Amino acid sequence: MRLRPIDLVDVFVYLVVLGMFIQLFPxxxxxxxxxxxxxxxxxxxxxxxxxxxxxxxxxxxxGGTTVAVRIINVVALLFVMPGSKFLxxxxxxxxxGDAVQLGGFFPVTALIIVLMLARGGMRRLxxxxxxxxxx
Numbered sequence: 570m571r572l573r574p575i576d577l578v579d580v581f582v583y584l585v586v587l588g589m590f591i592q593l594f595p596x597x598x599x600x601x602x603x604x605x606x607x608x609x610x611x612x613x614x615x616x617x618x619x620x621x622x623x624x625x626x627x628x629x630x631x632g633g634t635t636v637a638v639r640i641i642n643v644v645a646l647l648f649v650m651p652g653s654k655f656l657x658x659x660x661x662x663x664x665x666g667d668a669v670q671l672g673g674f675f676p677v678t679a680l681i682i683v684l685m686l687a688r689g690g691m692r693r694l695x696x697x698x699x700x701x702x703x704x
Contacts, residue, residue, distance in 0.1 A: 576613065578695065582687045583609035590680050596672030597680070608661060608669050612684065615660060619653040654678050 587609050590597040599605040626646045633639035654677050661669055671677045 575692070575695070578691060579688055580606075580609050580613050582691050583612050583684055586680070586684050586687050587612070590676070590683075594672060594676060596670065596676055598670040598672075600668045604665055604669050608665065611660060611664060612657065612681075615653075615657055616681065616684065619649070619656070622649055654681065657681065 584606055587597075587599070587605055591599050591605065599608060623646065626642050626649060630639050630642045630646070633642060651674075654674055657677055658671060658674070661671055671680060
């Protein structure tokens with residue numbers, strides 16, 4: 570796997586959003602900037618893997634030849650969606666212990682939703698900027 574410029578932009582966006590959550594929500598804690606940066610990198614890696622898994626499951630749902638295959642993959646998707654939040658919480662706890670806390674299931678769910686929205690917004694902005702520059 571190769572590091573692309575957009576990956577660095579994603580980490581920067583994640584760091585900014587994480588910093589906002591740290592400021593706005595008392596349950597979200599990072600003891601230092603370096604830990605927040607490392608948490609943003611960890612979130613980037615985990616969310617990329619989770620998005621890849623979700624994409625594969627959705628592909629299997631769409632390409633399923635039988636109803637049973639589709640149902641099994643829908644159930645798998647229903648486990649992956651909330652399971653990914655628990656995975657994030659456990660990995661952050663394992664990596665950083667009490668020095669970083671993301672507040673629990675609901676705050677981390679809100680954090681991930683905002684991360685994905687910010688990432689999508691930044692990517693759209695960069696794409697528009699690229700298209701305008703090439704015109």
